[in-house]
Amino acid sequence: MNDILPAADRLRFEEEARLYQEGARTEEEFRNARVPMGIYEQREHGVYMMRIRIPGGRMTAFQLMAVANAADLYGNGALHFTTRQDVQLHGLTVKSIVPALRALLKVGLHTRGGGGNTVRNITACTMCDLTGYAILNVYPFVRSLTQKLLLEPESYRLPRKLKIAFSACARDCPEGGFSDIGFMARWRDHRFGETLGFQVLVGGGLGARSAAAVELEPFVSPDEVYLVAAAIRSVYQQRGNSGDKNNSRLRFLVQSLGLDSFKRMYLAEKESLRDFLAWPIVPLEGRPQPVGDPSDIPAIRDPEMNTWASECVHEQTIAGFFAVTSPVSMGDITSASAGALAEWLWNSDLNEVRLTQQQNLLIPNVPGKRIPILYDFQKTAGIVRPAPPALSGMCVCAGAGTCQLGICRSKDVAAEIYKMKDNAYWRHPALRFLSIRFSGCMNQCARSTTAVLGFVGAARSLDGRSYPAYQVFWGGQSRGAHSSLAAPVGTVPARWITPLLDGFLDRLAAVLPRDADVARIIRTGRPILHACLAEFQQAPGYDTAPLFYRDWGADDQPFTTEDRGKGECSAGETSIAC
Ligand code: SF4
Structure with missing residues (x-):
């Protein structure tokens, strides 16, 4: 389900971590090595956050178990889900970074490109292969594009980070409308019928001078997804303002050139790359048949469970199966709760969990008869914290x-x-x-x-x-x-x-x-x-x-911004070799 970090890159990073511990690397040299690996120093010196990229937010129960174990063994015993479908571990030390990375790699997870001037985690709708309102199952594209882009050196030598999102319908849950590149699934009418593909948006982003994305192409065929991403990346790499961190995001390039100019460059780049780029044809996938026997949800008499079911249980297109949201307060879950959930899923032949843009978990393909059992389990394990949907x-x-x-x-x-x-x-x-x-x-x-x-x-x-x-x-x-x-x-x-x-x-x-x-x-x-x-x-x-x-949660400390650190997000732009 996930791409793998090449061994040479892992060994190079491990060597940097070792040299830093031996005093043979400066703080800055180590920062340049670790930030593109998704490892940031927290507020406290010598304490680190590790961001694990989860393409489209999809992970297996086994992977969730491994992340929970890593949080326990190497971090502070907690997992944090982000709005871009990553998982963060906090409280690591320089000694625990490498063992944590190795433990994650064993289950096909890694952090490469989790920070720095890189192609970041590619996000997607978590319901795209489950419901009728989704136009297209975008997961095959997320998977293929991640695997292609992450193995290319160009993805690590960008002026700043590049965020890509795939939306399966106009609801736009992954916020393609605010991403550097947004692929919006759509139908196109033509005289032979209709074709599936994507509208391409570009230049969205939040932070300094936030902007909504604008249309770059009204329709591209699925075969062109990689070509489109590679052409935009190439124009960005050549023309982006890497010398000025405050003006280096893709949206500033689109704004400074003007959309028409940017588009001309992009189309020329796309044509020049067309014959050289080998994009594996991504077969269009429908909705996979879930494992297990479909069944209706038994009558629920407990009013609290009823409220939970009305808010958290969603019908899937294939009758008898349901997607269940597990609200995770503020995206924080203890390793004990995450591990218990993973074990329950594993034992129930429900081998998948998805991270949503609302920092919650979504469990797909639950047969109806298991819904009350899942509720009871989550309540006993303290995972369900009933709260209004907002x-x-x-x-x-x-x-x-x-x-x-x-x-x-x-x-x-x-x-x-x-x-x-x-x-x-x-x-x-x-x-x-x-x-x-x-x-x-x-x-x-x-x-x-x-x-x-x-x-x-x-x-x-x-x-x-x-x-x-x-x-x-x-x-x-x-x-x-x-x-x-x-x-x-x-x-x-x-x-x-x-x-x-x-x-x-x-x-x-x-x-x-x-x-x-x-x-x-x-x-x-x-x-x-x-x-x-x-x-x-x-x-x-x-x-x-x-x-x-004094801020909330800091009643005994006068408020100050003087302890604010220096941003690490753009570190490592020239130092990572691929
Ligand atoms: S950089 Fe700012 S917005 Fe982002 S996690 Fe830190 S405090 Fe929050």
Whole structure:
């Protein structure tokens, strides 16, 4: 299911790690070796995060078990699922990096290209081979493109990172509309009937000067997917601004050249590469037949299980099989819970689990009769934490608790919001469509400005004292070429977030029709959010409320940005050899 790291590259990295431990490599030399391998230093010196790439978010139960074991043996005993379908381990030391990598390789997992100026994990819809609304099963393309691109040196010598997403329908769950390259499955009519293929989007991305992607080609055939990706990569490599980290992302190249110019270069490059690139023909796959006997879900009498089933169990096209979402609060799960789930899946002949863009798990192909058994197991193992859909879908980045670049402790404020889960407004049926995302800084790893309600960590000051705050954004939606970024609404002190959200949701739920869709939520909520924010924009003075000058989860530490580290994300652009 996953590509493998070539032995020569692994040995080269292991040698770098050994030399660093012996003092024969500087901090910078080691950073240049480890960042393209997806290994970043955390806030604490000498403590590392390892990002494991999971193409399309698909992993076997056995792989999940191995990751849980690695977290236990070499990390801090926890797994973190990201919004781009990677798994992160935290708390590694320089001594534990290599054994952890070796343990992952044994089950076909690796971290290469998990960081630095590389082709990052390729993301995809997790339901693309399970439901009728998906136009195309995009997994074969994710698999083939990952294997091709990761073995090519060009993928490690880019001006900056390159993110690719495959969306199987216009819902655009993987956010092709905000990716460097978005492949959007679509039909094309012609006089002989219809053909399947992809619309190609380019130049989306979040962070400094966020942008939605624009259409590069209205339709390409499946045979051209690799050619398209290679041609864009090549233009980016030749013309991208690698000398200026702040202007080096693909979207800045598209903006500075203009779409027409970029497109001309891309088409010329595509034609010049056409005869030289060997792309294995990717057979179009339908929906694979699940293993096991299909069956209906038995009658459920437990009201709590019923609520869970209505929110987390999804019908598949093949009758008698279901996809089940396991909400993972803030993408964090202990190695014990992950290991127990993997073992249960393995013993139940359910050999697959998928990581969703909402940082949850999705278990496909569960026969109906196993649904109550799965619920009981997850409840006993403490994996199911019942929460309203808007909360279980809430995305949160690592934040300043561990991330060097973090300004605010996004996980801690999100934990406070979870405590509000029993409030009545969450039961409003339309609020299931309210996406909420928290990022600890403007890098937006939780993809805040693609959500309906997004928060981005910032620092503000009053009377010479700094306090943690969040910029508030409203109205983002990912819909392929029709995506729109959330607009800034204002700034709120971190300590005012809970009353702001409480008041806003209360007022929104009171006027929102029960059948409102996302567009209606955005229209209705905008003036209410503006009004609520006006009440909570200003922090009180230090003398009356000193806690406002300390972040959530850090009551004993005055807030500061002085301990913020230097970004490692673009390290290693010239030093990795392939
Ligand atoms: S958004 Fe900022 S704080 Fe959060 S993980 Fe990314 S870089 Fe770190």
